[in-house]
Amino acid sequence: MSGKVAVVTGAARGLGRAFTEALLKRGDKVCFCDVDVQQGKQTENELKKNFGDDNVQFLPCDVQKDEEFKDFFNRVIQKYNTVDIMVNNAGIMNENQWRTTIDINLTAVIHGSLLAMNHMKNKSTGGGLIVNVSSLAGVMPVSFCPAYTASKHGVIAFSRSWALQPELKRNRIRITCLCPSFADTDIIKGTDDRVHGPELARMVMKQYGLMVFPYPNDQTLYFEIVVSTLNPYYVAFDSENSHLYWTGRTLGKINRCNPNGSDPTTIVDVSIPVALTLDTHNSTQNSIALHKVTFDGKANQVVVNLTAWPIDIEIGMSVIYMLIKLKYYRYHIMSV
Numbered sequence: 323m324s325g326k327v328a329v330v331t332g333a334a335r336g337l338g339r340a341f342t343e344a345l346l347k348r349g350d351k352v353c354f355c356d357v358d359v360q361q362g363k364q365t366e367n368e369l370k371k372n373f374g375d376d377n378v379q380f381l382p383c384d385v386q387k388d389e390e391f392k393d394f395f396n397r398v399i400q401k402y403n404t405v406d407i408m409v410n411n412a413g414i415m416n417e418n419q420w421r422t423t424i425d426i427n428l429t430a431v432i433h434g435s436l437l438a439m440n441h442m443k444n445k446s447t448g449g450g451l452i453v454n455v456s457s458l459a460g461v462m463p464v465s466f467c468p469a470y471t472a473s474k475h476g477v478i479a480f481s482r483s484w485a486l487q488p489e490l491k492r493n494r495i496r497i498t499c500l501c502p503s504f505a506d507t508d509i510i511k512g513t514d515d516r517v518h519g520p521e522l523a524r525m526v527m528k529q530y531g532l533m534v535f536p537y538p539n540d541q542t543l544y545f546e547i548v549v550s551t552l553n554p555y556y557v558a559f560d561s562e563n564s565h566l567y568w569t570g571r572t573l574g575k576i577n578r579c580n581p582n583g584s585d586p587t588t589i590v591d592v593s594i595p596v597a598l599t600l601d602t603h604n605s606t607q608n609s610i611a612l613h614k615v616t617f618d619g620k621a622n623q624v625v626v627n628l629t630a631w632p633i634d635i636e637i638g639m640s641v642i643y644m645l646i647k648l649k650y651y652r653y654h655i656m657s658v
């Protein structure tokens with residue numbers, strides 16, 4: 323995948339900057355935008371020093387503003403002729419500004435995805451990768467930030483729904499959601515006046531810990547890898563190489579095996595949390611018919627049911643909570 327042209331939104335700092343650096347390290351060219359112009363320029367200067375003037379460019383853009391976003395995207399195409407990877411990362415967390423939260427975290431992600439899809443399906447070389455940054459708050463309810471959580475659920479629902487479109491596969495466009503746990507960036511700083519129940523927010527963050535960036539070996543930034551975390555109940559399926567991934571008992575332990583359960587391997591074993599990526603690319607039009615895979619992990623058993631194609635991931639929280647109590651974890655990868 324290296325040697326591609328990538329766009330990253332909201333990359334003046336934080337995860338967006340980390341994604342940008344990871345892409346640059348692979349040899350991609352990156353054009354990033356941000357509403358924070360001063361920070362954007364500073365980041366651009368720093369990255370240019372490390373990766374070369376021609377490989378990285380910052381353009382100011384507020385993704386909430388439709389015309390600005392469209393212009394930004396078109397300017398990237400004018401400069402580099404193409405966009406191969408689109409990372410819709412810009413996001414805020416502010417329950418007092420819930421409408422803006424939805425506008426940036428969800429509406430702009432939809433807009434960015436559509437801009438990318440329209441371009442990717444028409445370009446002569448065809449295809450591309452869209453990475454929509456959701457959150458673990460996109461797969462579970464979080465009482466202290468309901469609007470944020472709704473926006474992140476929306477990102478997953480939008481991405482999964484598009485992933486079901488045969489048109490996407492036909493045009494070789496892959497759409498992926500990245501669902502990080504708490505990461506040590508500005509979004510979680512000074513949350514007191516931006517969340518309902520700051521004490522609970524602090525307690526939860528303390529309990530779960532923070533991801534550290536840059537992540538060792540760039541594991542979380544390697545978009546092709548589908549991994550999971552936080553608790554042992556997240557399982558992911560990578561439709562590109564058919565691997566199944568599941569977490570261990572501790573944060574940061576990620577295992578992988580083949581779809582038939584063979585070759586179970588621990589690919590990450592660290593004491594810090596890592597990110598969950600839901601791979602929404604249901605490219606498997608050739609049937610993966612009824613598998614039942616059982617793993618015997620060290621502490622607990624994990625059962626994965628693959629039903630029929632296309633593959634998608636459904637996590638039922640109430641069932642999960644019940645099974646956690648029983649120390650027995652069951653995951654459903656449903657046909658939809």
Ligand SMILES: NC(=O)C1=CN([C@@H]2O[C@H](COP(=O)(O)OP(=O)(O)OC[C@H]3O[C@@H](n4cnc5c(N)ncnc54)[C@H](O)[C@@H]3O)[C@@H](O)[C@H]2O)C=CC1
Pocket residue numbers: 331332333334335336337338355356357358383384385386411412413414426455456457458501502503504505506507508509510
């Ligand atoms: N840090 C965390 O714990 C987690 C973060 N995320 C998501 O990761 C993404 C990146 O967040 P972080 O790097 O953590 O936060 P951050 O606050 O460090 O970075 C967000 C960046 O987006 C930019 N931005 C905000 N509104 C914008 C707009 N309208 N137009 C253009 N740029 C805009 C900001 O200026 C900033 O540079 C967000 O979508 C966030 O929801 C998801 C899960 C966990």
Ligand SMILES: CCCCCC(=O)/C=C/C=C\C/C=C\C/C=C\CCCC(=O)O
Pocket residue numbers: 415456457458459462463464465466467502503504505509510513517523526
């Ligand atoms: C403080 C807001 C952080 C925003 C950044 C973000 O997206 C981080 C998400 C990380 C995890 C969120 C998911 C789960 C939190 C775990 C349990 C919450 C349950 C407690 C409750 O809400 O009642």
